[in-house]
Amino acid sequence: MSFQAPLFLLGLAVVPIAIVALLLARRRPSRYVIRFPATATLAAVAPRHGRVRKHLPPALLMLALAGMAVALARPEATVAVPVERASVMLVTDTSGSMNATDVTPNRLTAAKQAADRFLDRVPDQLQVGLVAFADSAHTVLRPTQDRTVVKSTLDGLQAEGGTATGDALTSALQALETGKDKPPAAIVLLSDGASKTGQDPAAVAQQARAANVPIYTVALGTSDGVIETMGQRLSVPPDPEALQQVADISGGRAFTAEDSGALDEVYETLGSRIGTKQEKREVSAGFAAFGLLALAGAAFTSLRWRGRLP
Template sequence: MEFANKEYLLLLVLLIPYILWYFIYKKRGEPTLRMSDTNAYRYAPRSWRIKLMNLPMFLRCITFVLVVVILARPQTHTSWGSKTVEGIDIMLAMDVSTSMLAEDLRPNRMEAAKEVAAEFIADRPNDNIGLTIFAGEAFTQCPMTTDHTSLLNMLQTVRTDIAARGLIEDGTAIGMGLANAVSRLKDSKAKSKVVILLTDGSNNRGDLSPMTSANIAKSLGIRVYTIGIGTNKVARYPMPVAGGVQYVNIPVEIDTQVLKDIAATTDGNFYRATNNRELKQIYQDIDQLEKTKMRVKKFSKLYEAYQPFAFLAILALFLEILLRTTLFRRIP
């Protein structure tokens, strides 16, 4: 707590002469009664009224102190300053081609990837994280942000049917997805810049090859962690047919060599996830990435805090007047 008008606190010095006047000079001016002998009253017990005779004066002093505090304008606020937190700039590049509907992970590759990515985001509250999605084309779903609530909401809206509905071309443009993520990191000032690239196929679309994008990432000091998601050999896939869905086995064709080369070129790592547990462990491993320090400014807002003092001042003044005019009333 602090005071906006601290100079008013000097008024509290006036209490000293008042208290001296009350106990020294005011006592002398009170009416007296002469008696020939007071010995009979020497050991007489003092009533509670006599013991509390000075209570109105103390209440008057308390009221004065509280009024002075109110004039000084007490204020509360959160402290100004800055703090250092750990953080890193990360772009998630996620494959949303129709093959991500395969159910070799539960409930399918897409939902499993979204669930684990959401946990990863939630565990890194100080990081700038963005999201790129790609199939036969690539675009930024969410630019890098520390507003992870908005990022998680956008992540949950990611669907694989955007390619099935013709909103973007189907296929797997790994090079384009990586390039889009890299473009979001190229102006970053962070010490550590990372792309986490997740796909279940091999590059078959786009104008940029995966290795061209990898070399661009390397020149910008961006590390790429690649994840190949899906079981080995074949996977159960829901094939839409007239009036329903028919499940078929489709081959798993992940270009692991290209993913390894991308990771090696950019000093990242390649991971293979064949089930939900392995995918979760991969993100936990990546979570151990080097963090870079960032200075965050913390702002404050002032709040007037006179209300409790005003309430107590009114209460003390009311009690003082009540006691002075009833229980401790003096005649004359």
């Protein structure tokens, strides 16, 4: 938290000074001594919450002074706010290796489920598009705020074929509005293997960097991943090094996910990064309201219990 007028925080010094003054005033001996012979009777009928009634009004008054001093200093808090017209393209690998079951229930199903939850987390103002690819980019959905369309397209994806990562990234860039004075955009690439065909992903990452579109990559799967094809078991480990290179070149960030839980964490992190920006917002009103409520409480309790203001 920061303050626009921090000098007003010096007003907080009034609180300990007032507390010391109150304690000194209460320690002064009474000017008159009154004899009351029925002390035992008085103790029996006197209320037992006298200590609370004695200390609560001045305590509330001190809190009111502190709240007002902080409010005058105009505190600011950093909060995440939606970015107007921001867009993100989800680029999802649907090659045959996504049938591997090292990620429960299999890589593609886990990816679709995590993407669904990602769509639920990001701001409503964020436009989301989709590119699904195998030997080529076979599904391209331009950015939209209609989450139903994106989710239904995700649900229909099936895993088969090779991996053309570079072609998919090119399709994602073409679907985005990029260039000077265009709204912010990003690409989330989820893949589980090395690019086997099409354009060089590193070269496309250079284009993304020039267009100011960071690529966040997610390497899905484990080194133990295998698939059954043509009666053979083929090892299909992910290629995090290649995806790391794409992320570094484009100015994004690389993640790895070896299970569905880790994939959810990655998408949750991305959901807080994409479509929002950090801004400082003044929160003086909250402290002023707290101070006024505390002041009203001090006045009410003092008048109710003591017949005068604190």
